[in-house]
Amino acid sequence: xxxxxxxxxxxxxxxxxxxxxxxxxxxxxxxxxxxxxxxxxxxxxxxxxxxxxxxxxxxxxxxxxxxxxxxxxxxxxxxxxxxxxxxxxxxxxxxxxxxxxxxxxxxxxxxxxxxxxxxxxxxxxxxxxxxxxxxxxxxxxxxxxxxxxxxxxxxxxxxxxxxxxxxxxxxxxxxxxxxxxxxxxxxxxxxxxxxxxxxxxxxxxxxxxxxxxxxxxxxxxxxxxxxxxxxxxxxxxxxxxxxxxxxxxxxxxxxxxxxxxxxxxxxxxxxxxxxxxxxxxxxxxxxxxxxxxxxxxxxxxxxxxxxxxxxxxxxxxxxxxxxxxxxxxxxxxxxxxxxxxxxxxxxxxxxxxxxxxxxxxxxxxxxxxxxxxxxxxxxxxxxxxxxxxxxxxxxxxxxxxxxxxxxxxxxxxxxxxx
Numbered sequence: 055x056x057x058x059x060x061x062x063x064x065x066x067x068x069x070x071x072x073x074x075x076x077x078x079x080x081x082x083x084x085x086x087x088x089x090x091x092x093x094x095x096x097x098x099x100x101x102x103x104x105x106x107x108x109x110x111x112x113x114x115x116x117x118x119x120x121x122x123x124x125x126x127x128x129x130x131x132x133x134x135x136x137x138x139x140x141x142x143x144x145x146x147x148x149x150x151x152x153x154x155x156x157x158x159x160x161x162x163x164x165x166x167x168x169x170x171x172x173x174x175x176x177x178x179x180x181x182x183x184x185x186x187x188x189x190x191x192x193x194x195x196x197x198x199x200x201x202x203x204x205x206x207x208x209x210x211x212x213x214x215x216x217x218x219x220x221x222x223x224x225x226x227x228x229x230x231x232x233x234x235x236x237x238x239x240x241x242x243x244x245x246x247x248x249x250x251x252x253x254x255x256x257x258x259x260x261x262x263x264x265x266x267x268x269x270x271x272x273x274x275x276x277x278x279x280x281x282x283x284x285x286x287x288x289x290x291x292x293x294x295x296x297x298x299x300x301x302x303x304x305x306x307x308x309x310x311x312x313x314x315x316x317x318x319x320x321x322x323x324x325x326x327x328x329x330x331x332x333x334x335x336x337x338x339x340x341x342x343x344x345x346x347x348x349x350x351x352x353x354x355x356x357x358x359x360x361x362x363x364x365x366x367x368x369x370x371x372x373x374x375x376x377x378x379x380x381x382x383x384x385x386x387x388x389x390x391x392x393x394x395x396x397x398x399x400x401x402x403x404x405x406x407x408x409x410x411x412x413x414x415x416x417x418x419x420x421x422x423x424x425x426x427x428x429x430x431x432x433x434x435x436x437x438x439x440x441x442x443x444x445x446x447x448x449x450x451x452x453x454x455x456x457x458x459x460x461x462x463x464x465x466x467x468x469x470x471x472x
Contacts, residue, residue: 056409056421061250062257063234067409067419068241068249071402077148077243078406080140081159082414085231087207088134088269088343096211097219097227099132100176104224105139106130107168109161114168117158126151128158132209135343136414140406145244149252156256160232164224173216180210187289187455188335188352190281194453195291195350198279203272205346233263240410242402269345271298278470279453280463287334287354288456290364292371296340296347296444301420303440306432307340307349308391310441313383314338314374315351317390321374322351326366332359336367344415349444360454360462368447375446378438388429388437395425 058067085098108114121128124147130139139159143151183189193208200206211219237260241249274295297303308316315322315338322336336353351371355363379387398404399422409419420428452470 056419058413058419059250061254062260063262064257064260065238065413066241066250066253066257067238067413068245069243069405069409070245071243071405074244074402075144076142076402077145077151077241077245078140078142078402079152079155080138080240080406080410081155082238082240082410083137083232084135084236084414085137085227086133086135087209087211088204089231090204090207090227092207093215094219094223094227095207095215096176096209097215097223098137098231099209099211100172100216100219101162101224101228102130102132102137102139103172103176104164104168105158105162107172108163108165109157110163111157111161112154117154120150120154124150126154128155134205134207134209136411138407138410140403142403148245148249152252152256160256160260162228164221164228166221169219169221169224173219176210176216177213180213180216183208183210187283187285187287187354190283191289191291191352191453191455192350194279194281194455195293195451196348198277198453199275199293199295199348199451200272200346201275201277203270205272205343229261229263230265233261233265235262235264238410238414240406240413242406242409271345274449275451276449276470277451278467280458280466281453281455282457283455285456288357288360288454288458289354290352290360290367291453291455292351292367293451293453294349294371294444294446295449296349297342297440298347299342299344299416301425302428302432302436304340304342305391305425305429306437306440307444309384309387309432309437310374310379310445311338311340311349312387312390313379314370314441314445316387319386321370322353322367325370326353326363330362330366332363332366336363357457357459357462360458361465364466368450371445371447371450375442378441381434384434384437388432392426392429395422395429 055070126143141151141155197206333355338351341348
C-alpha cells in the first residue's frame, strides 16, 4: 500500500510491505552532475562522500559503529540527476537508524581536513574508473554527444575540478540543493504510521530555500572521439539522440531496445556474438532524463574484428530503422517487460528507489498498476514508430577506447563524416 504526504514541506512517499522484517529509508536529493557547472563538476558526488566523514554530532567512526550496533546497512550513490542516501534496518531499530541517517545528511561537518583526505579517495575512484574501458567509452560518448552541456560532465568530476574544489564551493552547492523543495524521503518495508511522527522533527529542520534548477535541453553533436589506451580490447560506444522522460514512450522504447540489443535473445547478441563469435560483450540501452535522452550501443572486441563488428551493428541499425521489430519480437518483449515490472515488486530496495526517484524527478509516483496499464496499452505500431524514429544511422555519435590501427582510424573518421 502506497502513501504520499507532505510533511513539514517535504515530500514523503511510503510503501508498506507487512510480510518482511526490514525497512529501507531513502533520502533523495535533486543534486547530480547535470546541475553542476564546469568549474565545480564532481561536487555532487564529492558531497555524497563527505557526509559519511562525520556530522557536528558524530564522527565517521561513530556513524559506522552505531549503524553496526543495530545491524543496519548504510550507503549512498550519485547519478547525473540525483543523489541518494539510504539505510536498511529492522523495524525495532527505526528511530535510531533515522537519527543516524538524517544527522549525517543534514548536519554534516565538512571539515577542511576531511575535504583534503577525501579528495585523495575520489582521485583513486577516478583512476579506478579510467581502468574500466566501458566507463571510459560511455563518458567519452556523453562528452562528445552533449558537448559543453552539463549532461556531458562525468559524475565523478575530473582530477582538475576535484583538486580545485574548496569548502566555499561545497557549502554553496550544498545550501542550494539540500533544501526542502529538492528532497524526497521514500520508505519501503515493514513499518507503521508512527514513522511519520518520527520523521517530522527531522524534516522540520531541513532548510527552506527556493532556488532555480531549470535545465535547458542539450544540442546533439554528431562526431567521432577516439581515446587511445592499451586495453586488451577495442571498446565501441555508439550513441543516438533519444527521448526525454515520458512513461509510455520509455516503456515502448524498452520493448524495442530488448529486441534490438537488450538481452541474450536480442538481434545484436544473437547475430554478432552467438552466430559470428566476434565479441564477448555487446548490448544496447536507453538513457532517459527529464530534458534529454540517448540510445546507446556498446561492444568490445579485438582490434582485428573492429570493422566487422561496426559494420554489423550499423547493418542492424539500418534494418530496424527500415522495418522495425517483428510482431513476434513485440509480443515476446512486451510480456518480458510486464514480468520484469512485477518481479521488481519482490525487492524492497527497488520499491524504495522506484517511488523515491519517480517523485523527485517527475512529481508523481507511478504505481505498479499504472505501469502495467501503460504497458498493456502500448501497440505494435507505437513501438515501431519510436524504434524507426530513434534507432537510425543519421545522427550516430561514436566513441572508441583502445588501440585502433591507423587504417581503421581513418576509415572510422571518414565513414562518420559522410
